[in-house]
Amino acid sequence: MTPTVLETKNADPKALAKIRTMVGDHEPGYCYQCIKCTSGCPISRQLDGFNPHVFVAMTRMGFIDELINDKTIWACVTCLTCKERCPQDVSPVEVIRALTQLAFKEGIDPPVAGLKVQFENILKSGYSRDFTWVEGEREDIDDLPELPKPSLAKIKAMLRKTNLAKWMKEE
Amino acid sequence: MDEGGIGMDLALYLGCTVPTYGYDYELSIRKVLPKYDINLVDLPTAGCCGLPFADIDSTAWLVMSARNIALAEEENLDILSLCNGCYLSLEETKHFLTEDQDLKDKINQILAEEDLEFKGTSTNYLVLTVLHDIIQSVTKPLTGLKIATHYGCHSIRPSKLPGRPDDAETPMKMERILEALGADTMDYPERLACCGTKEYAYDPEITLKLGYSKLKAIKEYGFDAMATICPLCQYVYDYSQGSMEATFKTKIQVPVLYLVQFMGLTMEMDPEEDLGLEFMIHTSPIEPILEKLQI
Numbered sequence: 001m002t003p004t005v006l007e008t009k010n011a012d013p014k015a016l017a018k019i020r021t022m023v024g025d026h027e028p029g030y031c032y033q034c035i036k037c038t039s040g041c042p043i044s045r046q047l048d049g050f051n052p053h054v055f056v057a058m059t060r061m062g063f064i065d066e067l068i069n070d071k072t073i074w075a076c077v078t079c080l081t082c083k084e085r086c087p088q089d090v091s092p093v094e095v096i097r098a099l100t101q102l103a104f105k106e107g108i109d110p111p112v113a114g115l116k117v118q119f120e121n122i123l124k125s126g127y128s129r130d131f132t133w134v135e136g137e138r139e140d141i142d143d144l145p146e147l148p149k150p151s152l153a154k155i156k157a158m159l160r161k162t163n164l165a166k167w168m169k170e171e
Numbered sequence: 172m173d174e175g176g177i178g179m180d181l182a183l184y185l186g187c188t189v190p191t192y193g194y195d196y197e198l199s200i201r202k203v204l205p206k207y208d209i210n211l212v213d214l215p216t217a218g219c220c221g222l223p224f225a226d227i228d229s230t231a232w233l234v235m236s237a238r239n240i241a242l243a244e245e246e247n248l249d250i251l252s253l254c255n256g257c258y259l260s261l262e263e264t265k266h267f268l269t270e271d272q273d274l275k276d277k278i279n280q281i282l283a284e285e286d287l288e289f290k291g292t293s294t295n296y297l298v299l300t301v302l303h304d305i306i307q308s309v310t311k312p313l314t315g316l317k318i319a320t321h322y323g324c325h326s327i328r329p330s331k332l333p334g335r336p337d338d339a340e341t342p343m344k345m346e347r348i349l350e351a352l353g354a355d356t357m358d359y360p361e362r363l364a365c366c367g368t369k370e371y372a373y374d375p376e377i378t379l380k381l382g383y384s385k386l387k388a389i390k391e392y393g394f395d396a397m398a399t400i401c402p403l404c405q406y407v408y409d410y411s412q413g414s415m416e417a418t419f420k421t422k423i424q425v426p427v428l429y430l431v432q433f434m435g436l437t438m439e440m441d442p443e444e445d446l447g448l449e450f451m452i453h454t455s456p457i458e459p460i461l462e463k464l465q466i
Contacts, residue, residue, distance in 0.1 A: 046380060047374070075370070076226075078369055079328070080325070083329045097225065101227055104227040112373050115226075134194070137450060141447075144197060148213060149215065150216045157285075158281050161230075163228040163231065
């Protein structure tokens, strides 16, 4: 995210309350900006604007709308180093995950390639990956049994009861 | 492990990456573990662990994950996970659902569509724990091989979850296993660095940069090879090595094998027939290792 001026009058306590219900015991308000998270973050070193301590600071002040509209929150690699090292148990990775979940709930399409493809693969096979390219070689290996085959109708019925239902066609 | 790994039945949980990019890993596990009297049982309707959805919807993630646990529990089996991602997904699901009765009820209501129930009575083992606890004598040691270990983030973090396979900042099980196999190991500054596999979805160049920086370091330190335990990490260090060479216009050529494949070599298993080292999904060189071991 490029540096912008955030005006406190634009902060949204209601959106912060939503995030609070999603992070369990990882209260963003406990963050004292020691920056251990960003210091150990492998993505922060590679991607301008990916700074977990800034995401947490903005969250605790209520700038949720700014965050969920920032593509950068989707760049977390979930190495969990910040969760491990946070002295306040704020766990920036959980805050970031709550932000992406809220973004999805509010109708923002995840700007990461492949997530929807993985979902469609699951509807087709029960697995998130596409098997067609390895089927030839795999099938020829005598010592590998046939893959498990989940019931696709059951999986669809279950996913229809989650927020992913909006990605499913009406039937 | 409770019973020292001997004479156990375990449900083999594959997830999505093992059968597509890591069936050499699957084959090796199916060959090596029975030699230690571990009976692997397939779950006929298992599927994805749900982890891809953790960033967008917790309910979808937990349902997909819990249904695999429920399938194993229906058969009264403990679970063996081959992938760090699946392993932590199942472990966190079990933890969250066990700690929160309302959440457990909510997920079980959805699982009722398939007549399944998550109880939380099963144990979920990571392959690292099992290999560490079963290893016995070695007929053909890895003498003269200096191997760099790569644990992968989800096998060790977060330490606060109960029953983690190893220490979060100083894991040692891979080193102990490789030393028992007769190889040399050594700590190195990048040892716990993340492979970056998930970044493929956001910006593949970052994954390649992270992967290359670790492989380059391993080369400079004089290691002969790298050992991994997770198919997502292996996808970066082994399968993507060619892309790194093309992107950074350099030769890397570091042999990257799963830990269990090194174990299979010490049991005089066939590199191709038993360990799948020549499948199309294994792309890093193996000849330097086989030459050194005179196989």
